[in-house]
Every structure is written in C-alpha cells, then in structure tokens.
Amino acid sequence: MALYDNKLWLLSHIRDSFISTDDTGMSELVLIGDDLPKQLADNLDWYRDPDDSDDDEDDMNREPYEMHLDMDFEVRRQRSNTAVRLEKMDIAKKRAAKVKHIKWEVSATAPTTEELDNLFVRKDIKQNQTVGKKSLLSEQLEKCTNLPQNPYIEYAKFDGSAQIGILTRKYKIFLTMLPEEHRNYPMIVSCIATAKIEELIGFILLKCSTIHGDFPLKPVSHYGLYITEEDGEVDHDFPNLDPKECVAKFGFTCLGLVEHKQITKNVSFESSQILIQNESAEDINISIHRKIKGDEAKQITANMHLMKVHATAMEAPLYQSYRVYIVNKMRAKAEIQLGISGEKIEIDPLQQKNTKFTFVRQKPVSHHIDSVAWCEVTDTKSSGTTFRVVYSSSFGNNGASSNVNANVTQSPTLQTSTSFKHYDFEADHNTAEEIVQKINLILELRSSGSRKEYLASRERKQKRKTLHTNK
Amino acid sequence: MVVDGTSENDQIILATGGYDHTIKIWQTHTGICQRTMQHAESQVNALEITPDKLSLAATGYQHIRMYDLASNNPNPTVNYEGITKNVTGVGFQEDGKWMYTGSEDCSARIWDYRLKSAHAAKIFQTSAPVTCVCLHPNQVELLVGDQSGVIHLWDLKTDHNEQFIPEGDTMILDIDVDSEGTLMAAVNSKGRCYIWSLTFGRDGEPTKMYPKHKFEAHKRQALKCKFSPDSTLLVTTSADQTARIWKTCDFSLLQELKQENQRWVWDAVFSSDSQYIFTASSDGYAKLWNVKTGNMEREYAGHQKAIIALAFRDATV
Incomplete structure (x- = not known):
C-alpha cells in the first residue's frame, strides 16, 4: 500500500x-x-x-x-x-456517496457520422397510435366518480414529513377512539410547526383515515388533544390543548386524541378485525403489535376491560379533583374545583379570569359523603354534559345520621321537599362520566342513610305519579 | 409503498414540485400523496419522467437531479452539474438515448445522461437566457426559446440552426409541437400565442415553419402551452390565474379553467386520451379538470408553497 x-x-x-x-x-x-x-x-x-x-x-x-x-x-x-x-x-x-455526480463534459473528439446516425435518428412521424385509446387515468376516475372525498384532505398541507427549511414537529399520538388494540401504541405524526392544534387534529385524522381504512371519523371539532403519558394514558386533569393555538406553543410530544362524544363502546370486534387486515405496509413496527391472533386479541381486550372496571372501583374512594362548571338556577356558570374522596365532596371556587363581576358567587363548601344521596347525568349536549349531585341539607345540622332516620319516620313528606338539595355541574363528556361513575361507586359502597331515604322518597313519588295517572 | 415491478409500465405517475423544495408523487384518482422527495438546495423549475418510467428528473438552480421512482429513496440518486445558472427545462429522447436541458446560462445541452455514449453530449449557445426547450417529435430537432424573444431551431444531427423572432424583445416562455409534428405553438410574456404550421423535412432537411396564426391568449404573461395528445386542443396557462383550452381547428376558446384565488397557473398537462388536464398553480394545489365540462374533478393538496412544475405519464387501457 x-x-x-x-x-x-x-x-x-x-x-x-x-x-x-x-x-x-x-x-x-x-x-x-x-x-x-x-x-x-x-x-x-x-x-x-x-x-x-x-x-x-x-x-x-x-x-x-x-x-x-x-x-x-x-x-x-x-x-x-x-x-x-x-x-x-x-x-x-x-x-x-449514494448520489452519483455527473459533470458536464463534451468529448474532445468529434463524434463519427456513424455515432451521430445512431444517436440522432430522424423519426418518421406516423399517425398517433394512442389516439382513440382510452387512458388509464380516465378509467380509474370513472371507476370512482362517486368516491367520497376524504373530508380531511384539506389538512394534507400540514404534513411535516420530508419538509426542508420549515420547522416541523413530531408527535406520538394515541388514538383513543380506535378499538382497544389500536389504542395502545402511538401513531407518529409530523406536522409543520406553524399549524394550529385543530389543523394538527385534522392532519392526524387524515393519516388515521388512510391507515385505519373504514373507521368512522367525525368532524375535527369533535376531537380534542390531551396531554398524555408515554404509555398512552390520557391526562384528564388538564384541559385539552386550545384548538386555535399554534402547535409550537405547546412543548408536549406525546398527545392523546380524544373524541368529545362517547362512541368508543359502539365499536364491535368485527370491525376491529377488518382493521387488522387493512394494515398498511408502512406501519411495520405497528403491525408487530397487531400480530396477535384474533381470539387472543379478543381475550386480551376482555381482560383489559375487566381490569379497568376493577381499577376504577378500587380507585373510587381515593381523592381526585376535577375542574368543572357549577350551574346555578339562572343557568349561569362558574368554574370550580370539585374534589371527591371516600369521605367528602368539596367545592372550591376558582379565580375567575377576565370577569369583573360574576353571576355565581360560589363559596367553598364541603359535604360529608354520607350526606350525598344521588348523582346522575342530567343532560348531554355537544358543548358538554351536565350532571346533578343531590345531598341532604339536614345532614350536617342534625349532627348524626341516626337523627335523619328519625326525621324520616316523623314526617316523610315534609322531609323530601325540604331536606334534599342539589348542585348542577357541567363538564366535558368524559369528565362528567368519570365523576358520576366515581360518586356512584362510593355511594354504593357506603349506602348511607341519606341515600336510602332519597331512594325511598323517589319511589314514593313514583308510586304517587302512577296512582294519579291511573285515576 | 412498494411499487409492483411487473406493472411498472401500466402505471400512472403524477409528480409535482415547486418552491417548497419538495417533490410529491400522487395517487391520481384519490388525491392522496404517495411519496415526498427532497429537493434540498433549490426550488424545482421543471420535472420530467424518463421514458422507461423508472426515474424522475428535476431541475433547479445549477443542477438536474434524478430520483428513483421504483424505490422509496427520498434523496436523488444522480446529480448532473456544470451549469452555472437555473436549469429551466428538461426532457428525454423517446428511447431514453439522451437528455436535453435548457438553462439561463444561455445554453441548451444534450446530455449523455446514462454515460453510455460519450459522444452524445452537445451544447448550443444562445445570446439570451434560455426559457424553454422542446423536442420535435422527429427526435432530431430541438426548439429553444430565449428571453430576447428568439426561437431557435437546432438540428441535432447537423448542428444547423435557424432563428425565428415572432415579436422582438418579448420573452418566449414556452414552445410546444403537436404529436403529429404539423403545428408549433409558442407563448410570450405579453400573453400572446403564436402558431406555425410545420412541414416534414425530407431526409436531412430541416423542418420548415410557416406562420399560421396569432392570438391574444391571456391578458398577462402566458407561462406554458401544450398540445393535447390527439392534437385537437391546445392549453395555455398564465399569470392571469387561468388556464385556457383552445381548439386547434380555429383557435377558438373551448374552456377556461379558473378557480377563485388559485393565483398563477404555471404548468398543465393532458391525459393520454385528451379528456382530462392537470394544472399546477401558486396556491400550492395541483388540480385535475375535465376538459369537456371545465369542472375541477380532483385537488392534490400537500405542497407548502407554489407548484411550478408537473410531470405526468399516463397509460392506455
């Protein structure tokens, strides 16, 4: 050498x-x-x-x-x-090194006539042979004239992949509205840094619709992006990222796409199996996860569901706070913090932003859990879900629950009209569902006097109603 | 996506490129972007697909880059250099024997692009920056348009050349010859379109050009002109935000392809049966139009900036 x-x-x-x-x-x-x-x-x-x-x-x-x-x-x-x-x-x-560089070069020796004849051959122009023949493009277009256009196609321009000279952002997106087995791994999405959150959502849905084929997806406004753990657990303590804000404003790389309305439970196993077949070649990593056989997948899904039920029941008495709106009789709303635990329910007002006067002046209050009698969802709107918590106002005054029982025996009719009061709250659908479930689990566990009494009075009312209607 | 090698020649390929330094390949009937390739150093001025449909040539500032269409490589595989300014046009001899380019360094060149025949390379110097190049379907004459308004007819075999000046000092922006080699069209920066009728040159003799018609195609500068494959139509695109389709029998207007806010229409190409037309515009969209109805049928969204160039290869059924 x-x-x-x-x-x-x-x-x-x-x-x-x-x-x-x-x-x-x-x-x-x-x-x-x-x-x-x-x-x-x-x-x-x-x-x-x-x-x-x-x-x-x-x-x-x-x-x-x-x-x-x-x-x-x-x-x-x-x-x-x-x-x-x-x-x-x-x-x-x-x-x-993979790119071959070819420099402009003219050979020093003149080409021979033979070479010229070979290179530059005058072609006789015949009648165009393709005239009259149908183009493949036309055929394909005719085949899918009624093809519904992908509703998210307008978001394609926010694609950040292979961009040059433009700031882009990469996210791990957990798609919570997909069937269980597709929810556990993130979809990697790259978008341009100037996109708004709602545009990112649109682009995620575009990508999702091309990968997960026929999965029904709703308009962009139906979804929200939430801060999510690396394992895909959506953090509902924080509100969803403001759809009007630029993605660059938020530093989180792991997000969960959550549908504001509940549809996930309608997804049947048949559809998820179709989805498995539809896997596209570009998701090789993802497909590894999917290679579980159909039955196994079903079993896992069922087990996971059981685990989830168990976990929520176990966690019900643990303290958790939510941000919700309290709604008064005038339908005015104020944001409060609702704290729920196995002992009590607390309502704490939050500092109102940009409001000089508030319609609702909520004082901080606390109710012993045994005074709470009932909790239910009362209304579901696109803007949010309202739910009602019924409590016994006489619980604290009388000091002990045994006295409540005594009151019942004395004058039950009076009792029902005076001693039960309620709060109305409003929150987004998922939070509302979660709160109602949590409170009801606690109530079932404790089955306090107030609850029994409330249930009894409701039954009486119902009987009376049926009596009236029968007359 | 893996392209099936066996059906390569039955494939439809639509590529777009422009100011956002990317080249996108589209699934034409769904409007989904199949692939994005990077054209890092400059904008894309022109695109052309090789006759074997295996590669895509993209021209930019000082370079012509070749991308592999059969693989998924987002980077170019070959880089042709040696031009000092923008490369404005690119094309291929129909059997892929050589590549031709036009560039703002006042030259048109023939490239031995596969490094097979060392003597293919040729250069033709003009006095003004070259704006467009067009190969006559006889495969031996190259039409070169320049910024001073001259159209050069360069015989590649004999190096003989002729000049035509339809309108002095008005930049020629595009030239096209129909597939039968009987008509030639050129558009200029004043929006005018000139038509010549061509006669077949007998063996070795250059093609003769006879001025045939002249009309105001657009109010502002015209950017491209293309004959339909069946030679019955001519499309012109313009800075006036429209593309117009003209009948070649009498050069009357057949359709105006217009959309609110589409801005400059830079490029256009017909489907092989002349039923559809693709356009590229500054709004960042490529669009597919039905020639008969003038309706827009598809939109190809994904580019961040203006689309300047289109390349399309159709197939027949």
Whole structure:
C-alpha cells in the first residue's frame, strides 16, 4: 500500500488529524461539505494514478484509517462532541456517496457520422397510435366518480414529513377512539410547526383515515388533544390543548386524541378485525403489535376491560379533583374545583379570569359523603354534559345520621321537599362520566342513610305519579 | 409503498414540485400523496419522467437531479452539474438515448445522461437566457426559446440552426409541437400565442415553419402551452390565474379553467386520451379538470408553497 508518496492519502491524513484534534468542532463545520483532499489532489496532480481517484475505492481505503485512530493511537480524551459530529459527517458522507455526480463534459473528439446516425435518428412521424385509446387515468376516475372525498384532505398541507427549511414537529399520538388494540401504541405524526392544534387534529385524522381504512371519523371539532403519558394514558386533569393555538406553543410530544362524544363502546370486534387486515405496509413496527391472533386479541381486550372496571372501583374512594362548571338556577356558570374522596365532596371556587363581576358567587363548601344521596347525568349536549349531585341539607345540622332516620319516620313528606338539595355541574363528556361513575361507586359502597331515604322518597313519588295517572 | 415491478409500465405517475423544495408523487384518482422527495438546495423549475418510467428528473438552480421512482429513496440518486445558472427545462429522447436541458446560462445541452455514449453530449449557445426547450417529435430537432424573444431551431444531427423572432424583445416562455409534428405553438410574456404550421423535412432537411396564426391568449404573461395528445386542443396557462383550452381547428376558446384565488397557473398537462388536464398553480394545489365540462374533478393538496412544475405519464387501457 503506497502511503507517503500518495498525495491523496496525505491530504486525507492531514484533514482527519485536524478534525480529530480539534476539540471545538469548528473544523468539521468548515470541512464537512466537500471531499477537499480529493478535489485538491485532482487539482495538484494531473498525473495521479487513476486508481487513486476512483471514488469507491479511495473511500474504502481511507475510512478504516479514520476508525483506527481511536484504538491504535489511544487518544484518551473527552471527545464525545467530536465523535458525534464525526458520526454525523460519516452519515452525510455515506448519503452523498449514494448520489452519483455527473459533470458536464463534451468529448474532445468529434463524434463519427456513424455515432451521430445512431444517436440522432430522424423519426418518421406516423399517425398517433394512442389516439382513440382510452387512458388509464380516465378509467380509474370513472371507476370512482362517486368516491367520497376524504373530508380531511384539506389538512394534507400540514404534513411535516420530508419538509426542508420549515420547522416541523413530531408527535406520538394515541388514538383513543380506535378499538382497544389500536389504542395502545402511538401513531407518529409530523406536522409543520406553524399549524394550529385543530389543523394538527385534522392532519392526524387524515393519516388515521388512510391507515385505519373504514373507521368512522367525525368532524375535527369533535376531537380534542390531551396531554398524555408515554404509555398512552390520557391526562384528564388538564384541559385539552386550545384548538386555535399554534402547535409550537405547546412543548408536549406525546398527545392523546380524544373524541368529545362517547362512541368508543359502539365499536364491535368485527370491525376491529377488518382493521387488522387493512394494515398498511408502512406501519411495520405497528403491525408487530397487531400480530396477535384474533381470539387472543379478543381475550386480551376482555381482560383489559375487566381490569379497568376493577381499577376504577378500587380507585373510587381515593381523592381526585376535577375542574368543572357549577350551574346555578339562572343557568349561569362558574368554574370550580370539585374534589371527591371516600369521605367528602368539596367545592372550591376558582379565580375567575377576565370577569369583573360574576353571576355565581360560589363559596367553598364541603359535604360529608354520607350526606350525598344521588348523582346522575342530567343532560348531554355537544358543548358538554351536565350532571346533578343531590345531598341532604339536614345532614350536617342534625349532627348524626341516626337523627335523619328519625326525621324520616316523623314526617316523610315534609322531609323530601325540604331536606334534599342539589348542585348542577357541567363538564366535558368524559369528565362528567368519570365523576358520576366515581360518586356512584362510593355511594354504593357506603349506602348511607341519606341515600336510602332519597331512594325511598323517589319511589314514593313514583308510586304517587302512577296512582294519579291511573285515576 | 412498494411499487409492483411487473406493472411498472401500466402505471400512472403524477409528480409535482415547486418552491417548497419538495417533490410529491400522487395517487391520481384519490388525491392522496404517495411519496415526498427532497429537493434540498433549490426550488424545482421543471420535472420530467424518463421514458422507461423508472426515474424522475428535476431541475433547479445549477443542477438536474434524478430520483428513483421504483424505490422509496427520498434523496436523488444522480446529480448532473456544470451549469452555472437555473436549469429551466428538461426532457428525454423517446428511447431514453439522451437528455436535453435548457438553462439561463444561455445554453441548451444534450446530455449523455446514462454515460453510455460519450459522444452524445452537445451544447448550443444562445445570446439570451434560455426559457424553454422542446423536442420535435422527429427526435432530431430541438426548439429553444430565449428571453430576447428568439426561437431557435437546432438540428441535432447537423448542428444547423435557424432563428425565428415572432415579436422582438418579448420573452418566449414556452414552445410546444403537436404529436403529429404539423403545428408549433409558442407563448410570450405579453400573453400572446403564436402558431406555425410545420412541414416534414425530407431526409436531412430541416423542418420548415410557416406562420399560421396569432392570438391574444391571456391578458398577462402566458407561462406554458401544450398540445393535447390527439392534437385537437391546445392549453395555455398564465399569470392571469387561468388556464385556457383552445381548439386547434380555429383557435377558438373551448374552456377556461379558473378557480377563485388559485393565483398563477404555471404548468398543465393532458391525459393520454385528451379528456382530462392537470394544472399546477401558486396556491400550492395541483388540480385535475375535465376538459369537456371545465369542472375541477380532483385537488392534490400537500405542497407548502407554489407548484411550478408537473410531470405526468399516463397509460392506455
């Protein structure tokens, strides 16, 4: 192997030595672009052995040398930065090596007439043979004239993949509205940094609709993006990201797409199996997860459901707070914090933003859980779900629950009209469902006097109603 | 997506590119973007698909880059360099023997693009930056339009050339010859369209051009002109935010393709049966129009900035 008489090798050696001893890393910024040694060698030495200039070969000759440097010479110093840069440079070089560069060149010798005749052949123009033949494009278009256009197609322009010179953001998106087995892994979505949250949602839905084929998806306004844990658990303590805000405003990379209305329970197993067949080639990683056989998947889904029920029952008495709106009789709303635990229910007002006067002045109150008699969803609207918590106002006054029972026996009719009061709350659908479920689980566990009494009075009312109607 | 190798030639390919430094490949009937490729260093000026449908050529500032259509590589595989300015046009000899380009460094070139025949390379110098190049269907004459308003007819075999000046000092922006080689159209920066009738040159003789017609195609500069494959129609695109389809029998207007806020219409191409037309515009959308009805049938969304160039290869059933 010729070394010291090889200009290319020497130049390459100087370059590499310079890079490897430069701690600032600046040298790479300067040298990263072109293969300077080769260019210089080309300029300096016209009579160089043509073998040396052979692109592929000299790359192979020089590269092992660069790598040996670390081991043979035992350069013991902190050079992680440089190492990283070297690696990047290496990747860039490899990528560049894949691109073949062809320089404009006109041959010095004139082409022979034979060559000219071969290259530039005058063609007799016959009647166009394709005239009258149907184009494949036309056929495909005719086949799908009634093809419903993907409703999210307008969001395609927010695609951040393969963009150059534009800031993009990459997200792991958990699609909570999909069947259980598709919910557990995130979809990687890259969008441009100037997109708004609602535009990101639209783009996610576009991507989702192309991957998950026929899964019914609703308009963009039906969905919200929530901060989500790496394992896909949506954090409902925080509100969804403001759809009108720019994605760049939020620093979270892991988000959950949640449908504001409940439809997930309607998804049957048949449809999920179709989805499995529809898997597209680009989701190779994802498909690994899906390779569970149909039955197994069903079993897992069922188990997961059981686990979920169990977990919510276990967690019900644990303290949790929610942000909801309290609705008074005048239908005015105020945001409050609702704290629920196995002992009590607390209502704490929140500082009202941008309001000089409030219609609802909510004082902080606390009710013992045994005074709470009933909890139910009263109304479901697109804007949110309202739910009602009924409590016994006489519970605290009388001091003990035994007294409540005594009251019942004295004058039950009076009792029902005076001692039960209620609060109306409004929250988004998921939160409302969760709260109602939580309270009801606690109430079932404790089955307090207030609850029994309330149920009894409701039964009486109902009986009376039926009596009236029967008359 | 893996392209099925066996059905390669039955495939429809639509590629678009422009100012956002990306090239997109579309599924034409659904409007879904199949692939995005990076054109890092400059905007895309022109696109062309090789006759074997295996590669896509994209021209930009100082370079022509070749992308592999059969693989999923987002980066170019070949880079042609040596031009000092913008490359404005690119095309291929119908059997893929050589590639031709036009560039703002006042030249049109023939490239031995597959490095097979060293003597193919040729250069033709003009006095003004070249705006467009068009290969006559006889495969031996290249029409070169430049910024000073001259159309050069360059015979590749003999290097003989002729000049035509339809309108002095008015930039020629595009030239096209119909598939039968009987009509030639050129559009200029004043929105005018010139038509010549061509006669077949007998062996070795250059094609003769006879001015036939001249009409105001657009109020503002015209950007592209293309004959339909069946030679019955001519489409012109313009900065006046329209594309117009003209009948070649009398050059009367057949359709005006217009959409609110679509801005400059840069490029257009017909389907092989002349029933549909694709356009590319500054609003970042490529659009598919029905020639008969003038209705827009599909929209291809995904580009961040203006689309300048289209490349399309149809197939027949």
